[in-house]
Amino acid sequence: MKVGRTRLPEAEASKLKTSEDVPQGVSRERAFDKEAWQPKSELGKKVKSGEIVTIDEILDKGYTILEAGVVDALVSNLNSDLLTIGQSKGKFGGGKASIWRQTQKKTQEGNKASFATLTVVGNHDGYVGLGFGKSRETVPAREKALRKAKLNLIKIRRGCGSWECACHEPHSVPVKVKGKVTSVELELMPAPKGTGIVAQKEVAKILAFAGIKDVYANAKGHTASKLNLLMACFEALKNLSKIKLKEVDHKTLGVIEGNLQ
Ligand SMILES: [Zn+2]
Numbered sequence: 392m393k394v395g396r397t398r399l400p401e402a403e404a405s406k407l408k409t410s411e412d413v414p415q416g417v418s419r420e421r422a423f424d425k426e427a428w429q430p431k432s433e434l435g436k437k438v439k440s441g442e443i444v445t446i447d448e449i450l451d452k453g454y455t456i457l458e459a460g461v462v463d464a465l466v467s468n469l470n471s472d473l474l475t476i477g478q479s480k481g482k483f484g485g486g487k488a489s490i491w492r493q494t495q496k497k498t499q500e501g502n503k504a505s506f507a508t509l510t511v512v513g514n515h516d517g518y519v520g521l522g523f524g525k526s527r528e529t530v531p532a533r534e535k536a537l538r539k540a541k542l543n544l545i546k547i548r549r550g551c552g553s554w555e556c557a558c559h560e561p562h563s564v565p566v567k568v569k570g571k572v573t574s575v576e577l578e579l580m581p582a583p584k585g586t587g588i589v590a591q592k593e594v595a596k597i598l599a600f601a602g603i604k605d606v607y608a609n610a611k612g613h614t615a616s617k618l619n620l621l622m623a624c625f626e627a628l629k630n631l632s633k634i635k636l637k638e639v640d641h642k643t644l645g646v647i648e649g650n651l652q
Contacts, residue, residue: 425439428463430460432458432461434449434461435461438461438465446465446649450544450545450546450649456541456542457542459542462512462520462541466518466544467514468516469512469514470513471511471512471540472510473509473536474508474597474617475617476489476491476508476621490509491506491507491532492506492618493506493507505532506527506529507532508525508536509523509621510522510537510539511540511597512544512600513597513600514602515599517547517602517650518601519544519545519600519601519628520542520543520545521540521543521597521625522536522540522541522542523536524539545628545629546632546648547601547602547631547632548564548565549561549564549602549603549646550565550566550581550645551565551584551645552564552566552581553581553582555583556583558645559642559643559644561647563586564581565581565631565636565640565645566581566636567580568627569627570627570629570630571623573616574619575610575611575614575616575619575620576610576611576623577627578610579598579603579606579627580606581606581607582605582606586605586606586607588606589606589608590608591608593620593621594610594621594624597628598624608624632648
């Protein structure tokens with residue numbers, strides 16, 4: 392028997408009922424109860440005891456975050472949102488964009504559907520994370536995506552690399568940067584104040600969560616693959632911090648890392 396995986400056409404996929412209604416828009420995380428939190432990892436214990444007091448102490452040393460509580464405890468004002476990764480297959484744009492990417496796996500017991508979703512978390516001020524979650528059910532897929540987004544949190548390097556603007560404030564990106572995932576490449580370019588985020592809608596959400604206010608995003612390749620496009624955006628944000636900048640450039644470009652000078 393052939394076991395394979397196929398992407399469902401949107402028309403068919405929409406017939407599959409998800410087990411819950413997903414609220415649209417940004418959701419604010421419930422207040423984290425640090426007192427009640429029982430950390431399991433070494434890092435978590437250090438955060439709980441107060442040995443580690445900032446997220447930068449973790450991100451700068453490249454420690455792996457193993458539990459979401461670490462991020463909940465250290466990053467205030469964390470918000471999350473689900474990103475649209477479901478592909479519209481309608482020939483005339485008929486299919487509806489969805490936060491779910493549904494696949495069907497052919498097994499000996501029959502067809503089994505699975506749900507995948509992508510979540511962004513961030514504080515709109517220098518910290519953002521992206522997480523992919525997949526499960527047979529929608530609720531665990533969402534939970535997995537949210538947890539992974541927190542574990543994948545990165546620090547954003549911001550600045551003003553726009554020669555038209557040259558305001559030395561961190562409202563944009565300090566330099567041009569690219570991110571690539573499979574055939575999709577996304578380039579972020581500095582933009583002057585007041586430009587806003589010029590990007591595909593879901594890419595714009597990630598950039599806004601990261602705290603970037605003005606930027607041009609230019610995508611190339613197979614951009615219909617939303618998941619790859621959004622992952623390419625996250626790669627570009629990671630690459631921002633890898634670019635070597637001289638001390639003098641730090642000042643001229645008004646660079647901040649995370650939300651500190
Ligand atoms: Zn500027």
